[in-house]
């Protein structure tokens with residue numbers, strides 16, 4: 001009765017969702033205060049107060065026409081503001097024509113993939129990667145090609161990338177700060193990647209789009225700077241959203257910024273606007289377009305996340321776990337004490353710890369902790385991590 005593909009996808013399921021369901025069961029059985037749910041990247045902090053005030057203004061002022069349809073690309077004045085901000089950061093010359101408002105980063109990625117992919121064309125992702133890329137690429141008839149990052153640092157492996165690019169490669173998705181590792185790709189590595197992409201485009205006489213999926217680009221610690229990928233890759237597009245930087249994941253608001261240097265850029269933009277319409281998004285939520293246009297300099301208090309990162313990271317290291325210290329996002333990706341990460345994650349449940357196996361991100365042998373949870377959850381989870389470290393004889 002149903003599409004075989006979707007039934008198969010459902011069966012393979014998502015580990016994140018599966019563990020989330022397990023959490024509901026566990027809270028019933030053990031009591032909510034004994035369950036430490038680190039499964040979902042759903043930010044705990046409320047949106048900044050200034051953003052909530054701007055939202056109230058738009059709701060209470062009853063601006064005429066604010067609930068109507070608009071251009072499928074979004075409000076011109078909102079896109080103009082985002083273009084100006086991007087120009088300020090990059091020194092490039094974007095106009096509102098280069099910005100398309102989307103239903104979050106997920107919407108933006110689907111719009112781009114629908115626009116560029118012919119059946120069977122390849123999209124490279126760097127492992128470990130956000131699991132939904134599998135489905136977004138499949139949605140538009142593409143083929144996912146997974147390229148490992150360097151073990152233990154999770155930085156891009158430029159040689160491996162070079163070997164993976166073929167005449168069928170249509171795009172590379174780059175996600176820094178990264179979900180699930182929290183790693184920020186170094187500017188040096190990104191520039192080396194750009195050299196490889198340029199050379200391969202020449203070799204195959206092709207265009208390889210670099211899609212920078214960057215919902216975490218404002219969530220960085222210790223003064224780390226994220227280079228703007230529009231300045232590094234010519235055939236590049238940025239996909240951004242306010243889901244994480246303003247704690248607004250339920251509002252589905254984001255945008256695509258297109259590099260003006262792309263050949264036939266206006267045809268590409270027209271095609272993306274058409275895709276935004278015909279994928280059924282029609283346009284990004286109206287009120288939230290207006291809200292973010294007045295919130296472009298706002299960001300949640302990153303100190304909240306830094307405190308959680310430090311508490312978890314320092315204790316995990318103390319208890320014998322191995323883990324890269326993340327410089328961004330709100331994830332830790334430690335090594336599983338046993339090869340079988342799925343068994344490890346299952347065994348953590350008895351301590352009330354809900355984690356996601358690395359296999360879910362294409363990286364078996366690791367597990368993910370999403371620390372965008374309350375500080376009490378983090379504090380109270382520490383003895384549970386100690387107990388599991390003892391069980392696996394790490395201490």
Ligand code: PLP
Pocket residue numbers: 041103104105106107130175179213215240241242243249253254
């Ligand atoms: N890309 C990455 C790497 C993510 O981690 C997420 C959400 O967790 C998304 C995209 C989707 O973000 P949005 O809620 O803005 O659609």
